Amino acid sequence: MSNTPIPIAVIGAGPAGLMAAEVLSAAGISVHVFDAMPSVGRKFLLAGIGGLNLTHAEPFDVFTTRFGERATACANWLQGFNKEAIRDWAKGLGIDTFVGSSQRIFPTDMKAAPLLRAWLHRLRHPAQGEPVRFHMRHRWNGHITRSETSVTSTWQLQFDTPHGPQSVQTNAVLLALGGGSWARLGSDGAWQPWLRALQVDVAPLVPANCGFEVSVGSRKGWSEHLRTKFAGTPLKSVVLSCTDAQGHTFSRKGEMVITEHGIEGNLVYAASALLRDEIAHTGHGQLHLNLRPDFSAEHVLAEVRYPRGSRSLSSHLKSRLNLQAVHLALLHELLSKDALNDPLQLAHAIQHLPITATGTRPLDEAISSAGGVKLEALDDTLMSRHTPGLFAAGEMLDWEAPTGGYLLSACLASGRHAAKGVLTYLNASIWT
Ligand SMILES: Cc1cc2nc3c(=O)[nH]c(=O)nc-3n(C[C@H](O)[C@H](O)[C@H](O)COP(=O)(O)OP(=O)(O)OC[C@H]3O[C@@H](n4cnc5c(N)ncnc54)[C@H](O)[C@@H]3O)c2cc1C
Numbered sequence: 001m002s003n004t005p006i007p008i009a010v011i012g013a014g015p016a017g018l019m020a021a022e023v024l025s026a027a028g029i030s031v032h033v034f035d036a037m038p039s040v041g042r043k044f045l046l047a048g049i050g051g052l053n054l055t056h057a058e059p060f061d062v063f064t065t066r067f068g069e070r071a072t073a074c075a076n077w078l079q080g081f082n083k084e085a086i087r088d089w090a091k092g093l094g095i096d097t098f099v100g101s102s103q104r105i106f107p108t109d110m111k112a113a114p115l116l117r118a119w120l121h122r123l124r125h126p127a128q129g130e131p132v133r134f135h136m137r138h139r140w141n142g143h144i145t146r147s148e149t150s151v152t153s154t155w156q157l158q159f160d161t162p163h164g165p166q167s168v169q170t171n172a173v174l175l176a177l178g179g180g181s182w183a184r185l186g187s188d189g190a191w192q193p194w195l196r197a198l199q200v201d202v203a204p205l206v207p208a209n210c211g212f213e214v215s216v217g218s219r220k221g222w223s224e225h226l227r228t229k230f231a232g233t234p235l236k237s238v239v240l241s242c243t244d245a246q247g248h249t250f251s252r253k254g255e256m257v258i259t260e261h262g263i264e265g266n267l268v269y270a271a272s273a274l275l276r277d278e279i280a281h282t283g284h285g286q287l288h289l290n291l292r293p294d295f296s297a298e299h300v301l302a303e304v305r306y307p308r309g310s311r312s313l314s315s316h317l318k319s320r321l322n323l324q325a326v327h328l329a330l331l332h333e334l335l336s337k338d339a340l341n342d343p344l345q346l347a348h349a350i351q352h353l354p355i356t357a358t359g360t361r362p363l364d365e366a367i368s369s370a371g372g373v374k375l376e377a378l379d380d381t382l383m384s385r386h387t388p389g390l391f392a393a394g395e396m397l398d399w400e401a402p403t404g405g406y407l408l409s410a411c412l413a414s415g416r417h418a419a420k421g422v423l424t425y426l427n428a429s430i431w432t
Pocket of ligand 1: 043
């Protein structure tokens with residue numbers, strides 16, 4: 001690349017970076033997108049394996065509550081690119097969407113690749129505006145310096161490339177480096193100390209929408225029997241409930257999975273922020289499962305007490321309450337012999353089975369991460385308060401949300417919002 005500064009370097013070609021590039025290119029800015037990986041949007045493509053849940057159909061004021069204490073800040077970006085706008089944007093790329101039974105919104109073909117292909121084509125060959133230039137296998141290595149003259153300020157960035165280190169000069173930098181999960185897809189969270197060195201406040205990345213490790217009594221993890229026979233087995237239509245020390249409660253019906261190390265699955269992901277924070281505060285998180293949520297406590301007790309004759313307890317519970325092998329294995333795992341033989345305790349446990357979560361599974365396995373660039377370190381345009389001209393967007397910002405399309409929605413919306421901030425910044429820089 002020449003020594004003339006480029007107007008804007010977008011680093012990170014995930015959904016946040018690509019959306020930022022789209023806004024800037026449409027405004028006639030020459031955008032250069034850099035990414036460490038050989039191809040763009042690898043995590044976006046992975047999301048396509050699960051059907052690519054793009055957004056959610058619930059009303060905007062409910063939608064924004066999914067961002068918890070960051071609801072107000074995220075609403076600021078989301079109102080500029082809400083669910084209708086996301087659907088229109090996909091349609092503009094030739095991708096129809098539909099609202100699923102759970103109100104989640106997906107592309108009709110439930111795939112990410114056709115959407116990404118059409119998007120890249122439009123970015124490279126826009127009907128109006130400047131084509132986006134992509135520089136793959138360019139890993140920003142943390143080197144960044146800012147030089148200021150009386151008329152202008154420029155950034156010097158350094159990238160590791162297959163041809164050795166390359167320097168790039170630019171008027172503004174938009175970072176969209178992702179969180180820290182699934183590092184092999186490119187977002188490895190290595191940027192955390194680099195931004196701290198620039199005086200940008202960063203909360204450590206931690207797993208969100210993640211699985212958990214469990215302990216049973218004094219033993220870490222499931223018994224050999226449960227692990228070998230039931231790891232990978234789903235528990236369908238159970239209710240998971242938990243409460244933290246501050247009295248925040250979670251209770252929802254859904255599906256989860258017994259794993260080699262503990263538990264995971266959509267229901268567990270939905271409870272994961274509460275459980276993770278509780279483990280951080282107290283060392284463990286207590287949750288309860290209702291294995292038969294559609295029955296009253298009286299009905300369960302009556303069925304447990306029903307004379308079982310010569311039948312084993314397992315076949316009795318299977319025939320009276322349709323409890324499956326995995327339910328029975330959990331009851332055996334978590335109850336004492338005495339409790340199993342006491343109808344009152346057994347009936348209570350079927351609807352109130354205690355499981356102790358002792359830790360999250362590693363960040364790399366999580367669907368997303370919490371933590372990242374603190375929103376207080378950025379102004380309303382997502383520009384660093386301490387280092388003007390440096391913007392950030394996407395999952396690398398300090399917000400979190402459950403699965404349900406909220407993650408991609410916020411990444412797309414924040415990419416767009418930050419790009420608008422860049423336009424304001426560049427315009428102001430020209431005239432000052
Ligand atoms: C299995 C799975 C399924 C998912 N399914 C869904 C779903 O259905 N719906 C949903 O809403 N969300 C889903 N998500 C989450 C969603 O994919 C992410 O939140 C989203 O991709 C984050 O977008 P981003 O642009 O912020 O970061 P990323 O998509 O992570 O992109 C960041 C980019 O930055 C690049 N990069 C990082 N560091 C550097 C560097 N130093 N130099 C150069 N480049 C760098 C990376 O290579 C990467 O291309 C899923 C996630 C997973 C793991």
